[in-house]
Amino acid sequence: MPDNTNDTVPAISPESLAQIKIFQQGEVTEAEIYRRIAARTKDEKNKAALLRIAQEEAFHAERWRRYTGEDMKPERGKVMLHTIMARVLGFTFAVKLMENGEGNAQDKYEQLAVEVPEAMEIRADEIEHEEALLEMLDEERLSYVGSMVLGMNDAMVEMTGTLAGLTLAMQNTRLIALSGLITGIAATLSMASSEYLSTKSEGRPDALKSASYTGVAYLITVALLILPYLLFDEAHYLWALGTMIVIVLLILVAFNYYLSVAQGLPFKKRFGQMAGISLGVAALSFVIGIIVKQFLGVDI
The missing domain is CATH 1.20.1260 (Ferritin)
Incomplete structure (x- = not known):
């Protein structure tokens, strides 16, 4: 200089x-x-x-x-x-x-x-x-962004679809939260185990840490999506569903902004893709919930 x-x-x-x-x-x-x-x-x-x-x-x-x-x-x-x-x-x-x-x-x-x-x-x-x-x-934490994306994205798709379907099928926030929580915990363990076995088979020494990042990202996402169903009373299940969708969008905005800064990845394209998939699955599951409820004649 x-x-x-x-x-x-x-x-x-x-x-x-x-x-x-x-x-x-x-x-x-x-x-x-x-x-x-x-x-x-x-x-x-x-x-x-x-x-x-x-x-x-x-x-x-x-x-x-x-x-x-x-x-x-x-x-x-x-x-x-x-x-x-x-x-x-x-x-x-x-x-x-x-x-x-x-x-x-x-x-x-x-x-x-x-x-x-x-x-x-x-x-x-x-x-x-x-x-x-x-x-x-x-x-180090940026080395595991792929694992975090896997956990968060999978939770977004699975849980938005599951909760949307359960919302119309059960029409009770407490029952929806209970079912969603059981499903979410089981899916967290399954996803973390799959990530561990996948990375272990590749001979990576950090398989456990990679699986941990995946599992934690999945579990945090599940907790945030179920939260509205615990906050609203039993009859306001549609309000809970709407709030859950807002939380999905906020998570996607925050996470994709983080990646756009830390790794220089395009924000709009990634946000659009992830939001489109998550909300599309939620909408489809919502419709399936209505059809299943009418077909089975179940009234909870």
Whole structure:
């Protein structure tokens, strides 16, 4: 990294100076965020990559300081938010979400470059070095995204269909919740066992961990989908069904957004596919529930 600290700083407009202060503040804050996340990262390779990015951010902040002449402190709220996000959702998601926000500043860099040509040099340096370092990150939980997708997607399809069918067949939220819970727990054990046997047959040493991710994702999804049937009283089964459908959509939005940030996968396409399958199965099962109820003449 070149050292330009002794270069003569040209006179610039108040507007450009204000933008530089924003950039400097951002670099100072992000450098601290990377240092905080690195301090809690056990894997030495990931820690080294995060610390190198922190150094890059600090170096860019110093280049901006030549123009402002101000020493800035990190924004505590933003540092705390991203540190907590890294603990809960993983450091890969936290840092890529932060860097995606930086990507929206391209126009501002170009405007600033009219007065400060160095701006585009700093921008190019960020893209070249920081993106390369981000690609070096290897978080364990992202290695099991396939297992989580398998568990969550299978639970979505099976449980939305099952609960929708039971809703019209039983018309009682407590009976639906009971039946759904028994079905969901049995399906969780079945899915986790199948994932274990599948990965074990491939000779993978992490078969148990992969099965655990699948089972946990399945069970959490089951619990969330059954929840409306426990909250509404016995007669409001259609309200419970509608709430369950809303929860399905919210889960799909949240999970696909997470994947779009952490792994750079397309959000709209994946969301559309998963929502179409889950809701399509639910609608078909709902109709089957009506037909079966009428055909068997069962009135619970």
